[in-house]
Amino acid sequence: MNIRKLPKVSLHDHLDGGLRPATIIELANEIGHKLPKNDPEELRAWFLDSCDSGSLVDYLETFVHTTAVMQTKEGLIRVAREFALDLAKDGVIYGEVRWAPEQHLSNGLTLDQVVEYVEEGLSQAREEVRKNGGYLQTGQLITAMRQNDRAQEIAELAVRHREKGCVGFDYAGPEAGFSPSRHASAFRWLNEQLMPVTLHAGEADGKDSIRDAIVDGRTLRLGHGVRIIEDVFVNAEDSNQYAFGEVATWVLERGIALELSPSSNLQTGAIPGVENPTMSDHPFDELYRLGFNVTVNTDNRLMSGTSITRELELLTETFGYDIEDLELFQLNAANAAFIDMDIRSEIMDRITEGFAKA
Numbered sequence: 001m002n003i004r005k006l007p008k009v010s011l012h013d014h015l016d017g018g019l020r021p022a023t024i025i026e027l028a029n030e031i032g033h034k035l036p037k038n039d040p041e042e043l044r045a046w047f048l049d050s051c052d053s054g055s056l057v058d059y060l061e062t063f064v065h066t067t068a069v070m071q072t073k074e075g076l077i078r079v080a081r082e083f084a085l086d087l088a089k090d091g092v093i094y095g096e097v098r099w100a101p102e103q104h105l106s107n108g109l110t111l112d113q114v115v116e117y118v119e120e121g122l123s124q125a126r127e128e129v130r131k132n133g134g135y136l137q138t139g140q141l142i143t144a145m146r147q148n149d150r151a152q153e154i155a156e157l158a159v160r161h162r163e164k165g166c167v168g169f170d171y172a173g174p175e176a177g178f179s180p181s182r183h184a185s186a187f188r189w190l191n192e193q194l195m196p197v198t199l200h201a202g203e204a205d206g207k208d209s210i211r212d213a214i215v216d217g218r219t220l221r222l223g224h225g226v227r228i229i230e231d232v233f234v235n236a237e238d239s240n241q242y243a244f245g246e247v248a249t250w251v252l253e254r255g256i257a258l259e260l261s262p263s264s265n266l267q268t269g270a271i272p273g274v275e276n277p278t279m280s281d282h283p284f285d286e287l288y289r290l291g292f293n294v295t296v297n298t299d300n301r302l303m304s305g306t307s308i309t310r311e312l313e314l315l316t317e318t319f320g321y322d323i324e325d326l327e328l329f330q331l332n333a334a335n336a337a338f339i340d341m342d343i344r345s346e347i348m349d350r351i352t353e354g355f356a357k358a
Protein backbone atom coordinates (compact mmCIF):
# COMPACT_ATOMS: atom_id res chain seq x y z
CA MET A 1 0.00 0.00 0.00
CA ASN A 2 1.60 3.28 -1.14
CA ILE A 3 0.08 5.63 1.43
CA ARG A 4 1.95 8.67 0.12
CA LYS A 5 0.12 8.45 -3.20
CA LEU A 6 -3.34 8.27 -1.62
CA PRO A 7 -5.35 11.53 -1.43
CA LYS A 8 -5.33 12.79 2.15
CA VAL A 9 -6.72 15.56 4.35
CA SER A 10 -4.83 17.37 7.12
CA LEU A 11 -6.88 19.26 9.71
CA HIS A 12 -4.43 19.89 12.53
CA ASP A 13 -1.06 21.13 11.37
CA HIS A 14 0.72 24.19 12.82
CA LEU A 15 2.43 26.52 10.37
CA ASP A 16 5.18 27.31 12.90
CA GLY A 17 5.70 23.58 13.45
CA GLY A 18 6.25 22.63 9.84
CA LEU A 19 9.31 24.55 8.63
CA ARG A 20 12.14 23.03 6.62
CA PRO A 21 15.35 23.06 8.73
CA ALA A 22 17.39 24.54 5.86
CA THR A 23 14.90 27.40 5.59
CA ILE A 24 15.10 28.12 9.32
CA ILE A 25 18.90 28.37 9.02
CA GLU A 26 18.79 30.67 5.98
CA LEU A 27 16.17 32.97 7.45
CA ALA A 28 17.88 33.02 10.87
CA ASN A 29 21.17 34.04 9.24
CA GLU A 30 19.44 36.92 7.47
CA ILE A 31 18.00 38.35 10.69
CA GLY A 32 20.89 37.39 13.01
CA HIS A 33 18.89 34.95 15.12
CA LYS A 34 21.05 32.40 16.95
CA LEU A 35 20.06 28.75 16.52
CA PRO A 36 21.10 25.73 18.62
CA LYS A 37 22.47 24.03 15.43
CA ASN A 38 23.53 25.42 12.08
CA ASP A 39 23.50 22.28 9.99
CA PRO A 40 20.07 21.30 8.58
CA GLU A 41 20.26 17.64 9.61
CA GLU A 42 21.61 18.48 13.07
CA LEU A 43 18.89 21.07 13.51
CA ARG A 44 16.24 18.58 12.41
CA ALA A 45 17.52 16.12 15.04
CA TRP A 46 17.63 18.85 17.69
CA PHE A 47 13.93 19.64 17.19
CA LEU A 48 12.99 16.00 17.41
CA ASP A 49 15.12 15.34 20.53
CA SER A 50 13.84 18.44 22.35
CA CYS A 51 10.30 17.41 21.61
CA ASP A 52 10.73 13.82 22.78
CA SER A 53 11.16 15.03 26.37
CA GLY A 54 7.56 14.18 27.24
CA SER A 55 6.70 17.64 28.52
CA LEU A 56 4.41 20.02 26.66
CA VAL A 57 6.35 22.97 28.11
CA ASP A 58 9.69 21.80 26.58
CA TYR A 59 7.88 20.99 23.39
CA LEU A 60 6.46 24.51 23.12
CA GLU A 61 9.91 26.05 23.72
CA THR A 62 11.18 24.88 20.35
CA PHE A 63 8.71 27.28 18.75
CA VAL A 64 10.83 30.22 19.86
CA HIS A 65 13.17 29.45 16.95
CA THR A 66 10.53 28.83 14.32
CA THR A 67 8.44 31.91 15.14
CA ALA A 68 11.64 34.01 15.26
CA VAL A 69 12.16 33.53 11.51
CA MET A 70 8.49 34.21 10.75
CA GLN A 71 8.39 37.92 11.61
CA THR A 72 8.95 39.39 8.15
CA LYS A 73 6.94 39.46 4.94
CA GLU A 74 9.58 37.38 3.19
CA GLY A 75 9.78 34.83 6.01
CA LEU A 76 6.02 34.38 6.27
CA ILE A 77 5.47 33.98 2.53
CA ARG A 78 8.33 31.53 2.17
CA VAL A 79 7.41 29.39 5.17
CA ALA A 80 3.73 29.22 4.14
CA ARG A 81 4.61 28.35 0.53
CA GLU A 82 7.01 25.56 1.51
CA PHE A 83 4.62 24.27 4.17
CA ALA A 84 1.87 23.79 1.57
CA LEU A 85 4.24 22.39 -1.08
CA ASP A 86 5.41 19.79 1.45
CA LEU A 87 1.79 18.86 2.15
CA ALA A 88 1.20 18.32 -1.57
CA LYS A 89 4.36 16.21 -1.82
CA ASP A 90 2.94 14.02 0.93
CA GLY A 91 -0.29 13.47 -1.03
CA VAL A 92 -2.41 15.92 0.96
CA ILE A 93 -5.16 17.45 -1.22
CA TYR A 94 -6.67 19.64 1.49
CA GLY A 95 -4.76 21.13 4.38
CA GLU A 96 -5.96 23.41 7.14
CA VAL A 97 -3.05 25.55 8.27
CA ARG A 98 -3.28 26.86 11.81
CA TRP A 99 -1.14 29.54 13.36
CA ALA A 100 -1.34 32.47 15.77
CA PRO A 101 -0.90 35.85 14.02
CA GLU A 102 -0.41 37.55 17.42
CA GLN A 103 2.97 35.78 17.67
CA HIS A 104 4.26 37.31 14.44
CA LEU A 105 4.17 41.03 15.20
CA SER A 106 7.60 41.64 16.74
CA ASN A 107 8.91 43.40 13.61
CA GLY A 108 6.03 45.82 13.49
CA LEU A 109 3.80 44.01 10.99
CA THR A 110 0.05 44.25 11.63
CA LEU A 111 -2.33 41.34 12.25
CA ASP A 112 -3.92 41.86 8.85
CA GLN A 113 -0.56 41.99 7.06
CA VAL A 114 0.70 38.73 8.53
CA VAL A 115 -2.51 36.92 7.55
CA GLU A 116 -2.22 38.32 4.01
CA TYR A 117 1.42 37.24 3.68
CA VAL A 118 0.66 33.71 4.80
CA GLU A 119 -2.20 33.57 2.31
CA GLU A 120 0.16 34.81 -0.40
CA GLY A 121 2.55 31.93 0.33
CA LEU A 122 -0.26 29.38 0.40
CA SER A 123 -1.70 30.70 -2.82
CA GLN A 124 1.71 30.54 -4.55
CA ALA A 125 1.95 26.90 -3.49
CA ARG A 126 -1.57 26.06 -4.70
CA GLU A 127 -0.74 27.64 -8.05
CA GLU A 128 2.55 25.72 -8.36
CA VAL A 129 0.85 22.44 -7.53
CA ARG A 130 -1.90 23.16 -10.07
CA LYS A 131 0.66 24.05 -12.78
CA ASN A 132 2.37 20.72 -12.16
CA GLY A 133 -0.90 18.86 -12.66
CA GLY A 134 -1.62 18.32 -8.96
CA TYR A 135 -4.47 19.34 -6.70
CA LEU A 136 -4.22 21.26 -3.44
CA GLN A 137 -6.72 23.29 -1.44
CA THR A 138 -5.84 25.09 1.77
CA GLY A 139 -7.64 26.96 4.52
CA GLN A 140 -6.17 29.09 7.28
CA LEU A 141 -7.26 28.56 10.88
CA ILE A 142 -6.52 31.70 12.83
CA THR A 143 -5.40 30.85 16.36
CA ALA A 144 -5.82 32.91 19.52
CA MET A 145 -3.53 32.02 22.42
CA ARG A 146 -5.33 30.94 25.59
CA GLN A 147 -2.90 32.76 27.90
CA ASN A 148 -3.17 36.11 26.09
CA ASP A 149 -6.28 38.20 26.15
CA ARG A 150 -6.72 39.02 22.50
CA ALA A 151 -9.38 36.45 21.63
CA GLN A 152 -12.00 38.99 20.50
CA GLU A 153 -9.46 40.89 18.37
CA ILE A 154 -8.23 37.63 16.81
CA ALA A 155 -11.81 36.45 16.27
CA GLU A 156 -12.52 39.65 14.35
CA LEU A 157 -9.31 39.15 12.34
CA ALA A 158 -10.45 35.66 11.34
CA VAL A 159 -13.88 36.89 10.28
CA ARG A 160 -12.33 39.80 8.31
CA HIS A 161 -10.29 37.31 6.29
CA ARG A 162 -13.10 34.81 5.79
CA GLU A 163 -13.38 35.39 2.05
CA LYS A 164 -9.60 35.64 1.76
CA GLY A 165 -8.39 32.22 2.82
CA CYS A 166 -9.45 31.95 6.46
CA VAL A 167 -11.88 29.09 7.16
CA GLY A 168 -12.00 28.95 10.95
CA PHE A 169 -10.82 29.93 14.40
CA ASP A 170 -8.57 27.93 16.73
CA TYR A 171 -7.61 28.33 20.37
CA ALA A 172 -4.22 27.05 21.62
CA GLY A 173 -1.68 27.35 24.42
CA PRO A 174 -1.65 26.17 28.03
CA GLU A 175 -4.86 24.32 28.73
CA ALA A 176 -5.03 23.94 32.52
CA GLY A 177 -6.02 27.20 34.22
CA PHE A 178 -6.84 28.93 30.93
CA SER A 179 -10.42 27.93 30.29
CA PRO A 180 -12.24 29.29 27.22
CA SER A 181 -14.78 30.67 29.72
CA ARG A 182 -12.27 33.54 30.07
CA HIS A 183 -13.11 34.48 26.49
CA ALA A 184 -16.71 33.30 26.38
CA SER A 185 -17.94 36.51 24.76
CA ALA A 186 -15.47 36.11 21.85
CA PHE A 187 -16.73 32.58 21.26
CA ARG A 188 -20.33 33.77 21.43
CA TRP A 189 -19.50 36.46 18.88
CA LEU A 190 -17.81 33.93 16.55
CA ASN A 191 -20.91 31.78 16.85
CA GLU A 192 -23.12 34.73 15.88
CA GLN A 193 -20.88 35.27 12.85
CA LEU A 194 -21.30 31.57 11.98
CA MET A 195 -17.51 31.21 12.03
CA PRO A 196 -16.40 27.61 12.58
CA VAL A 197 -14.33 27.03 15.71
CA THR A 198 -11.96 24.27 16.81
CA LEU A 199 -10.23 24.29 20.19
CA HIS A 200 -7.17 22.55 21.50
CA ALA A 201 -8.64 20.54 24.38
CA GLY A 202 -8.15 17.14 25.93
CA GLU A 203 -4.39 17.24 25.26
CA ALA A 204 -2.71 18.79 28.30
CA ASP A 205 -5.86 18.55 30.41
CA GLY A 206 -8.70 16.10 30.79
CA LYS A 207 -12.42 15.75 30.22
CA ASP A 208 -13.44 18.93 32.07
CA SER A 209 -11.35 20.90 29.63
CA ILE A 210 -13.17 19.14 26.79
CA ARG A 211 -16.48 20.05 28.39
CA ASP A 212 -15.36 23.71 28.60
CA ALA A 213 -14.35 23.63 24.93
CA ILE A 214 -17.83 22.43 24.01
CA VAL A 215 -19.84 24.62 26.38
CA ASP A 216 -17.83 27.88 26.48
CA GLY A 217 -15.84 27.47 23.29
CA ARG A 218 -18.76 26.16 21.20
CA THR A 219 -16.24 24.01 19.41
CA LEU A 220 -17.17 21.95 16.36
CA ARG A 221 -14.05 19.76 16.58
CA LEU A 222 -11.53 18.84 19.26
CA GLY A 223 -7.81 19.31 18.85
CA HIS A 224 -6.72 16.70 19.91
CA GLY A 225 -9.37 15.46 22.29
CA VAL A 226 -7.30 12.36 23.02
CA ARG A 227 -8.06 12.52 26.75
CA ILE A 228 -11.75 11.92 26.06
CA ILE A 229 -10.67 8.35 26.77
CA GLU A 230 -10.63 9.32 30.48
CA ASP A 231 -14.41 9.48 30.26
CA VAL A 232 -14.70 6.01 28.73
CA PHE A 233 -14.83 3.13 31.21
CA VAL A 234 -14.12 -0.53 30.62
CA ASN A 235 -16.27 -2.98 32.56
CA ALA A 236 -14.05 -4.72 35.14
CA GLU A 237 -15.74 -8.09 34.51
CA ASP A 238 -16.03 -7.92 30.73
CA SER A 239 -13.43 -5.90 28.83
CA ASN A 240 -15.71 -5.82 25.78
CA GLN A 241 -18.27 -3.78 27.70
CA TYR A 242 -17.83 -0.04 27.89
CA ALA A 243 -19.59 2.75 29.73
CA PHE A 244 -19.38 6.41 28.72
CA GLY A 245 -19.41 9.49 30.91
CA GLU A 246 -21.60 12.36 29.81
CA VAL A 247 -18.83 14.28 28.02
CA ALA A 248 -17.72 11.19 26.07
CA THR A 249 -21.36 10.41 25.28
CA TRP A 250 -21.85 13.90 23.89
CA VAL A 251 -18.67 13.77 21.76
CA LEU A 252 -19.54 10.28 20.49
CA GLU A 253 -23.20 10.89 19.78
CA ARG A 254 -22.72 14.31 18.19
CA GLY A 255 -19.91 12.90 16.03
CA ILE A 256 -17.52 15.67 17.08
CA ALA A 257 -14.30 15.10 15.12
CA LEU A 258 -11.20 14.29 17.15
CA GLU A 259 -8.09 15.81 15.58
CA LEU A 260 -5.82 13.06 16.86
CA SER A 261 -2.09 13.45 16.23
CA PRO A 262 -0.60 10.11 17.30
CA SER A 263 3.15 10.92 17.40
CA SER A 264 2.65 14.35 18.91
CA ASN A 265 0.24 12.96 21.53
CA LEU A 266 2.94 10.48 22.61
CA GLN A 267 5.56 13.25 22.80
CA THR A 268 3.49 15.71 24.82
CA GLY A 269 2.33 13.25 27.46
CA ALA A 270 -1.30 13.39 26.32
CA ILE A 271 -1.78 9.65 26.87
CA PRO A 272 -3.34 9.36 30.31
CA GLY A 273 -1.72 7.11 32.89
CA VAL A 274 1.14 5.76 30.78
CA GLU A 275 4.78 6.65 31.29
CA ASN A 276 6.94 6.58 28.12
CA PRO A 277 4.02 5.47 25.96
CA THR A 278 4.49 3.76 22.62
CA MET A 279 2.04 3.79 19.72
CA SER A 280 0.21 0.72 21.01
CA ASP A 281 -0.66 2.74 24.16
CA HIS A 282 -2.40 5.42 22.09
CA PRO A 283 -6.18 5.15 22.44
CA PHE A 284 -6.63 5.87 18.72
CA ASP A 285 -7.76 2.34 17.92
CA GLU A 286 -10.02 2.08 20.94
CA LEU A 287 -11.70 5.37 20.06
CA TYR A 288 -12.08 4.28 16.44
CA ARG A 289 -13.59 0.90 17.35
CA LEU A 290 -16.00 2.59 19.75
CA GLY A 291 -17.31 4.78 16.94
CA PHE A 292 -15.69 8.13 17.69
CA ASN A 293 -15.14 10.39 14.70
CA VAL A 294 -11.36 9.97 14.43
CA THR A 295 -9.06 11.88 12.09
CA VAL A 296 -5.28 11.53 11.68
CA ASN A 297 -3.05 14.58 11.92
CA THR A 298 0.56 15.61 12.34
CA ASP A 299 0.25 18.63 14.70
CA ASN A 300 3.88 19.68 14.08
CA ARG A 301 5.71 17.90 11.30
CA LEU A 302 9.13 19.26 12.26
CA MET A 303 8.85 18.66 16.01
CA SER A 304 7.58 15.11 15.51
CA GLY A 305 9.67 14.32 12.42
CA THR A 306 6.52 13.20 10.68
CA SER A 307 3.97 13.60 7.89
CA ILE A 308 0.39 12.40 7.41
CA THR A 309 1.80 9.46 5.44
CA ARG A 310 4.09 8.51 8.31
CA GLU A 311 1.30 8.82 10.90
CA LEU A 312 -0.89 6.53 8.80
CA GLU A 313 2.00 4.10 8.38
CA LEU A 314 2.61 4.02 12.14
CA LEU A 315 -1.07 3.41 12.86
CA THR A 316 -1.24 0.73 10.19
CA GLU A 317 1.83 -1.06 11.59
CA THR A 318 0.52 -0.85 15.15
CA PHE A 319 -3.17 -1.59 14.69
CA GLY A 320 -3.24 -3.50 11.39
CA TYR A 321 -5.44 -1.10 9.45
CA ASP A 322 -6.30 -1.75 5.83
CA ILE A 323 -7.05 0.63 3.00
CA GLU A 324 -10.76 0.91 3.94
CA ASP A 325 -9.80 2.14 7.41
CA LEU A 326 -7.40 4.71 5.98
CA GLU A 327 -10.04 5.91 3.52
CA LEU A 328 -12.55 6.34 6.32
CA PHE A 329 -10.07 8.48 8.29
CA GLN A 330 -9.70 10.74 5.23
CA LEU A 331 -13.44 10.97 4.66
CA ASN A 332 -13.97 11.76 8.37
CA ALA A 333 -11.47 14.59 8.03
CA ALA A 334 -12.99 15.90 4.80
CA ASN A 335 -16.45 15.83 6.38
CA ALA A 336 -15.21 17.81 9.37
CA ALA A 337 -13.28 20.32 7.23
CA PHE A 338 -14.27 23.97 7.57
CA ILE A 339 -13.95 24.84 3.87
CA ASP A 340 -17.07 25.58 1.79
CA MET A 341 -19.32 22.68 0.91
CA ASP A 342 -18.61 22.75 -2.85
CA ILE A 343 -14.86 22.32 -2.33
CA ARG A 344 -15.50 19.75 0.40
CA SER A 345 -17.57 17.64 -2.01
CA GLU A 346 -14.81 17.90 -4.58
CA ILE A 347 -12.26 16.73 -1.99
CA MET A 348 -14.45 13.82 -0.93
CA ASP A 349 -14.92 12.74 -4.56
CA ARG A 350 -11.16 12.82 -5.05
CA ILE A 351 -10.63 10.69 -1.94
CA THR A 352 -13.17 8.11 -3.08
CA GLU A 353 -11.70 8.00 -6.60
CA GLY A 354 -8.09 7.90 -5.38
CA PHE A 355 -8.70 5.07 -2.94
CA ALA A 356 -10.76 3.11 -5.48
CA LYS A 357 -7.83 3.23 -7.91
CA ALA A 358 -5.26 2.09 -5.30
Ligand SMILES: [Zn+2]
Pocket residue numbers: 012014172200223299
Ligand atom coordinates in the same frame (compact mmCIF):
# COMPACT_ATOMS: atom_id res chain seq x y z
ZN1 LIG B 1 -1.95 21.59 17.98
